[in-house]
Amino acid sequence: MNIAIDIKNLNYAYGKYVVLTDVSFRVKRGDFFIIIGPNGSGKTTLMSLISGIIRPKKGQLEVFGMSMQGYTRKALARTIAFVPQMVEVDFPFTVNEVVLMGRSPHQGILGLEKREDLEIAKQAIAFTGLEHLSHRKLTQLSGGELQRVYIAKAICQEPRIMLLDEPTASLDLAHQTRLMDLMEKLREERGLTIVMVSHDVNLAAMYGQNLLLLKEGQIVSSGFPEKVLTYENLEHAYGCTLLVDDSPLGRFPRVTLVPQRVLDNMKHI
């Protein structure tokens, strides 16, 4: 069983507003899979469907060969962990406490932690480099640190698939690579399947093994970054002029935005 997520003819609409039309794709086990596309293309809805936050109305969505309906909520939480976009928390939980909450799908009703749970939480904290902050309160952390806490909590769930919704959106450059490196390490060392929604096509090109490009709820292209990130596909999806060439770092595409001023100058020549 090498397919982690199998989606066939998935449709979704909020009332009359159609968000996804006939979406079909597969995510291999151990893949680094990145979903890209312009605003309103249905990325987040797709993410919510895979995470089980919303249920598909039409079409098929299987996780490790079993339909979503076959999972109980806790069983799904032991299979898929979801890292949402930055959530602000007004309550002074410590990093330790939040990471430990990731154990709750493995626990009984009161969530009483066993020694084993503590050990797993400790490892997750070490994996994300949060040891020095483990007794800090959530309300005292920076955006990048907070993001890592949520990832540590997700790791603590011991899932087989990790979903992330635009995790780099509010991070500075150093934190962006740090986060993506962390995901790569998680995939390599623990064999997790990583599925991510991203706005940043260059990060997707650099880290993604397979990409999915959406436009208005339909798939424009999917597959290797070289195949998906072509000038034609991107211009079709985003509707703007871009420059696509090879990255000086290696064999993956590089996408450069082109300002109107530069386009105007080109016409004069």
Next chain:
Amino acid sequence: MNTHAPFVLKRIFVVSCLLLILLGVVMFLGLSMGSSGSGMMPVLDSLFGVREPDSVLMDTIIWKIRLPRVLLAALVGATLSLGGLVFQALLRNPLAEPYILGISGGSAIGAIIGILLGFSRFPGVAATAFTGSILTLFLILVMSSGQSILKRDSLLLSGVMVNAFCSAIIMFLVSLTRDSRLHNIIFWLMGDLSTGDMHQVGILAATVLPCFFLIFFFSSPMNLLLMGKETAQTTGVNIKFVTVILLVVTSFAVSATVSHCGLVGFVGLVMPHLLRLLFGPDHRVLVPACVLGGGAYMVFCDLLARVLPEQGEIPAGVITAMIGAPLFVFLLKRSGR
């Protein structure tokens, strides 16, 4: 504070013991002091069965008048603190509270309608109060629904408006009555604990105690809810189920206290906040802490209400509002930064 979790049971135990001692001390004070003479000796004597000839009157005062009142205060304080805690978790807003949200007000309207219709206090008035609280809750959720439900301002603003509207309806209803019940209603509105007898205390206890236990079993999902709905759901919490159960159970318990002793405000703000500062935000610790600590706080406020004035007494709700409202403003100002 070190919050290692295998010791969560130990922490619950230690915190509960501490607060139980506090509650015991405050209740003892509550039994000892009052308008008809203060002193700890009569209580001790009476407790240990020492009978002096002239102590029969004092005995009656302590056990027939003060005890029901102290117990009523403890139950009301426990329910309202817990109510505040639950609403804060469900709405992810540390400023939420049954009184501030207008839920107490809604349940008061229901209760007044029940009284005016001549229903008995239980189950008639309790039922109309519960209906009132559920309707207001629904109104607030609809008003602040959409993506903005988690936003502090829209929720508090909805609450303020609902509260103002409820007050207007209450005043309207009060102005309609022309009989002797008027004074009673007004006094009761301000949060009045003086009418308790043991029978009433028994009914309230039988109503709210099961709610406390039920809420305790939802303390772990409440922790997860604070991390956001999506996180809670993808960590295995059935948020619809948890939210509905907690809202209904809490509104039920709160309206039971409202129908017994009117509007006591801000207890649900003061106690959860204070206890969270002392013991951290883990609901598995905070639920029992709110029950015991909230009870102690209310007994203390009621003691002030009885002892402070030279003659007569102040409604307990006045005391809690005098302490709570400034704290609310302080918290709002601080959280705005």
